Amino acid sequence: MNKREFLKDAILFFPAAATLQALAPAAEGSAETAKTPADYDATRHWYGMGVDVDKCIGCNRCVEACKAENDVPEEPFFFRTWIERYQIHENGETTVECISTRAAPPEQAEPEDPSVVRTFFVPKLCNQCAHPPCVQVCPVGATFQTQDGVVLVDAERCIGCRYCIQACPYGARYLNPKTRTADKCTFCYHRITEGLLPACVEVCPTEARIFGDLKGKADRLVRFHRVNQISVLKPDLNTEPKVLYAKLDGEVR
Amino acid sequence: MRLPEQVKRLGFVLAAIVAMVLLLRFVILPPSMFSAKPHQAAAVVREMAKPVHHAGVAACRECHEEQFQEKYGGAHRKIGCENCHGPSAAHAADENAEKPPRPREREFCLRCHAYDAARPNGFPQVDPQQHNPRKKCLSCHEAHDPVPPKNPQECGGCHGRIERTKALSTHALVACATCHAVDERHMTEPRLALPTKPGSREVCGQCHAPGSTDPAASKAVVDMAKHGGTYVCWECHYAHLPEGRK
Numbered sequence: 001m002n003k004r005e006f007l008k009d010a011i012l013f014f015p016a017a018a019t020l021q022a023l024a025p026a027a028e029g030s031a032e033t034a035k036t037p038a039d040y041d042a043t044r045h046w047y048g049m050g051v052d053v054d055k056c057i058g059c060n061r062c063v064e065a066c067k068a069e070n071d072v073p074e075e076p077f078f079f080r081t082w083i084e085r086y087q088i089h090e091n092g093e094t095t096v097e098c099i100s101t102r103a104a105p106p107e108q109a110e111p112e113d114p115s116v117v118r119t120f121f122v123p124k125l126c127n128q129c130a131h132p133p134c135v136q137v138c139p140v141g142a143t144f145q146t147q148d149g150v151v152l153v154d155a156e157r158c159i160g161c162r163y164c165i166q167a168c169p170y171g172a173r174y175l176n177p178k179t180r181t182a183d184k185c186t187f188c189y190h191r192i193t194e195g196l197l198p199a200c201v202e203v204c205p206t207e208a209r210i211f212g213d214l215k216g217k218a219d220r221l222v223r224f225h226r227v228n229q230i231s232v233l234k235p236d237l238n239t240e241p242k243v244l245y246a247k248l249d250g251e252v253r
Numbered sequence: 254m255r256l257p258e259q260v261k262r263l264g265f266v267l268a269a270i271v272a273m274v275l276l277l278r279f280v281i282l283p284p285s286m287f288s289a290k291p292h293q294a295a296a297v298v299r300e301m302a303k304p305v306h307h308a309g310v311a312a313c314r315e316c317h318e319e320q321f322q323e324k325y326g327g328a329h330r331k332i333g334c335e336n337c338h339g340p341s342a343a344h345a346a347d348e349n350a351e352k353p354p355r356p357r358e359r360e361f362c363l364r365c366h367a368y369d370a371a372r373p374n375g376f377p378q379v380d381p382q383q384h385n386p387r388k389k390c391l392s393c394h395e396a397h398d399p400v401p402p403k404n405p406q407e408c409g410g411c412h413g414r415i416e417r418t419k420a421l422s423t424h425a426l427v428a429c430a431t432c433h434a435v436d437e438r439h440m441t442e443p444r445l446a447l448p449t450k451p452g453s454r455e456v457c458g459q460c461h462a463p464g465s466t467d468p469a470a471s472k473a474v475v476d477m478a479k480h481g482g483t484y485v486c487w488e489c490h491y492a493h494l495p496e497g498r499k
Contacts, residue, residue, distance in 0.1 A: 040301075042297075054373050055373060056373075057365055057369075057372045057373065057376055058369060058371055058372065059364050059365045060364070061336050061364075065307060065335070065336075065340070068306055068307070068339070068340045069305075069306045069307055069340065070303075085371050086371075087371075112370055116370070119370050119371040120371050120373075121371050121372075141289035141292070141293075144289065144293045144296075146293075146297055152293075152296060152297065152300055153296075154292060154293065154295075154296035154299075155296075156292075156296070156299075157289075157292055157296070186300060189297075189300045189301060189303075190300060190301050190302065190303040190304070190305060191305055191307075193301050194305065196305065196307075196309050197309065199306070199307045199340075202307050202309055202310070202333045202335060203307070203332075203333050203335055203336040204333075204336075205329075205331065205332040205333075205336050205365060206331065206376075207331050
C-alpha cells in the first residue's frame with residue numbers, strides 16, 4: 001500500500017466509523033431493556049437492613065443460607081455475612097470472636113468464664129453504605145452503587161487488586177478464590193428485585209434481621225427505624241451505613 | 254501584521270489535529286469508553302439474573318398449608334421453612350425434584366437450643382448433657398409445634414428418679430412396660446396393685462440372648478447358659494442403668 005492509498009482509506013474510515021457508532025447505541029439499548037424486568041424501577045427503592053442484636057441466637061443459619069444462595073466458597077473463612085461473639089470482661093476488656101469461622105460448633109459447651117459480665121452475638125454484613133469507600137477506591141469502576149442503594153461488584157470488570165478489601169472499614173469483602181475477583185453481600189440482589197427476602201432474612205429463626213425499603217412509608221424497616229434506638233457501625237467515618245442496628249452495645253465496633 | 258506563510262500552514266495543521274481529537278473524543282468513540290454507566294447497567298442485569306435457591310415461605314405455603322398452619326400456631330412460627338429444610342427452590346419449581354431434607358438428629362436442634370451464655374435471656378435452651386442425652390428431640394417435641402411434653406408423665410410423675418436415671422442409660426428407649434406389667438389400678442391405688450418385676454433371667458434374655466432380634470441390644474449379647482452362673486441378672490446389673498456399677 002502506498003501513501004496515497006493509505007490516506008484515501010483513512011479518509012473513508014472515519015466517517016464509516018462515525019456512522020456505525022450512531023447506529024450502535026440504539027441496538028445496545030433495545031437489548032438492555034429486553035433483559036431487564038420491565039416492572040422493576042430501581043429509583044423507587046432504597047434498601048436497608050435492620051438488625052436486632054438482642055434477638056440473635058448465633059445459630060449461624062444465615063451464614064449457611066447465604067453461602068448456598070450466593071455460591072460462596074464452602075471454606076469457613078469466606079463469607080458475605082458472619083456472626084461475632086462479643087464478651088465484655090470485668091476489667092472493661094472486650095474480646096471478639098467470629099463464630100462463623102468455626103467449621104462445626106464445639107461438642108461440649110465451653111466452661112463459662114466468670115470474668116465475663118456480658119456476652120452477646122452481633123451479625124455483620126456489608127453495610128451498603130450510602131457513601132461507600134470501596135466504590136471511591138476502585139481503580140476500574142468495577143464496584144458501584146445501584147440506584148436502589150446496593151453496592152455491587154461487576155465481576156467482569158474487577159481486576160482483583162484487593163484495594164476495596166483494604167478500604168472497607170467493616171471488613172465485609174473477600175477475594176473469591178474461584179473467580180479471583182472481590183465479592184461481597186449484595187442484599188441478594190437477584191432475590192430482592194423479584195420481591196423475595198434476602199436468604200439470611202428468609203432463614204433467620206428469631207427475626208433478628210429485618211429487610212426493607214427505606215423509601216417505603218409503611219415499610220417494616222421504616223417502623224423498625226422509628227421505634228428503636230438505632231446505631232450504625234463506625235458513624236464517625238460518614239459512610240452512612242444502611243444496615244441499622246437496634247440495642248447495640250457501645251463496645252461493638 | 255502579516256503572518257508568515259509557514260506559521261499559517263502550521264496553524265491549519267494544529268487546528269486540524271485539535272478538530273480530529275475532539276471528533277474522536279465526542280463523536281467517533283462510544284461514550285461507554287469514558288463512562289462506567291453502561292457497564293454497570295449490564296452488571297446489574299447479570300446480578301438480577303442469578304438463580305434463586307431459597308423459594309421463600311410463601312412458595313412453600315402454596316402446597317404445604319397444613320404444615321404452615323401447624324407451625325404458625327406454635328413457638329416456631331417465625332422460622333422460615335428453609336431454615337430447617339434447606340434451600341428448596343428446585344423442589345418448589347418441580348415437586349418431583351429431590352425432596353428437601355428433614356433433619357432428625359439432636360445436633361440439628363441443639364444448634365439453636367444448646368445453652369450458650371451469649372444467647373438472649375429467655376430463649377429456650379437446654380444443657381445437652383443433662384437434657385435426655387440419648388433421646389432424639391423429636392421423640393418428645395413436634396418440630397413444627399414444639400410444645401414441651403406435659404408433666405407429670407406416665408411413670409415419671411412418681412418415679413422421677415428412676416426415669417431420669419434411665420434416660421441417661423443405654424436403656425433410655427426401653428419403655429417401662431417392657432419389663433413391668435402395670436395394672437390400671439396402680440395409677441389410682443398404687444399400693445393395692447403393684448406392678449410386676451422380672452422374675453427370671455429369661456426376661457433379660459428376650460433382648461440379650463444370642464438369638465435376639467432386637468438390633469439395639471446386639472452390643473450386649475451374652476450366652477445365657479454360661480454368663481453369670483446361677484445369679485439373676487440384676488444381682489450384678491442395675492436394669493435402669495445397666496452400664497453403671499451396682
